[in-house]
Amino acid sequence: MDFLISAAHAQEGAAAGGGMIEFLIMIAIFFAIMYFLIIRPQSKRAKEHRAMVEALSKGDEIVTNGGLLAKITEVGENFVKADVADGVNVIIQRQSVAAVMPKGTMKDV
Structure with a gap:
């Protein structure tokens, strides 16, 4: 079957996927988003509630x-x-x- 289709030789390219530095940057960005959208507002609300309960x-x-x-x-x-x-x-x-x-x-x- 090789005589009907000419063999295509692909050029060797760079390795697929990102390196370790790109992965760490992506994890850091994800953690920053989670901190500012979930963790920080929730801890702020808990602190306000604690102060309100103590002031009753x-x-x-x-x-x-x-x-x-x-x-x-x-x-x-x-x-x-x-x-x-x-x-x-x-x-x-x-x-x-x-x-x-x-x-x-x-x-x-």
């Missing part, structure tokens, strides 16, 4: 992760006691507080 005090109106709106009546080390309605008190873990609302929010509801 009596009289603050809060919203929990479950969506419960309450007013803090007592503050403990790990838990807070909150008044949901007249005569209805709940004990909430400090870390489950999602946000501190402006004063007077419970009156509007």
Whole structure:
């Protein structure tokens, strides 16, 4: 069959693929993108939440992760006691507080 098709001789070229330096640069760029888009914003949010939880005090109106709106009546080390309605008190873990609302929010509801 070799007599019907002439043999093509390819010219020897450079090795396929990039070298080790290009690979390391690509990994560094990927890590930088991951850091600025995922790691940094998440750590910033965690730091803000930690500061908010440490600053909780009596009289603050809060919203929990479950969506419960309450007013803090007592503050403990790990838990807070909150008044949901007249005569209805709940004990909430400090870390489950999602946000501190402006004063007077419970009156509007």
